[in-house]
Amino acid sequence: MPLGDDGLPDAELSEGREIYSSRCARCHGSSGGGGTGPKLADGAVVAAYPDIADQLEIISDGKNGMPSFAGSLSESQIEAVARYSREVLG
Numbered sequence: 001m002p003l004g005d006d007g008l009p010d011a012e013l014s015e016g017r018e019i020y021s022s023r024c025a026r027c028h029g030s031s032g033g034g035g036t037g038p039k040l041a042d043g044a045v046v047a048a049y050p051d052i053a054d055q056l057e058i059i060s061d062g063k064n065g066m067p068s069f070a071g072s073l074s075e076s077q078i079e080a081v082a083r084y085s086r087e088v089l090g
């Protein structure tokens, strides 16, 4: 289980990991290396979206080949997967 800043297991990050592997990995790669969608790992997503709010918006609303997840994920699920991509893949 991914650990939070305090070194304890972080439930939101593990939820994010599950969402990522079921909803995002097929386009962005299982470790975020990219594929149909751009690379998210190695700091790429944090560099593209220094403010997490802008990343949350693209996941909710979609953009070109990036599907919108507003109808299928709750706000807290979107936040969990965004944190996972920044803190674990990133």
Ligand code: HEC
Pocket: 019, 020, 023, 024, 025, 026, 027, 028, 036, 037, 038, 039, 044, 045, 048, 055, 058, 059, 063, 064, 065, 066, 067, 069, 081, 082, 085
């Ligand atoms: C059907 C393939 C597909 C799926 C599934 C998908 N994405 Fe994407 N994603 C894309 C594509 C293509 C883009 C590039 C959109 C553009 O800028 O034109 C993108 C862009 C992004 C970006 C912006 C990256 C950047 O550098 O601008 C983020 C963040 C992102 N996706 C996160 C996610 C997350 C989180 C999930 C799962 C909840 C997900 N994506 C699922 C295809 C996908």
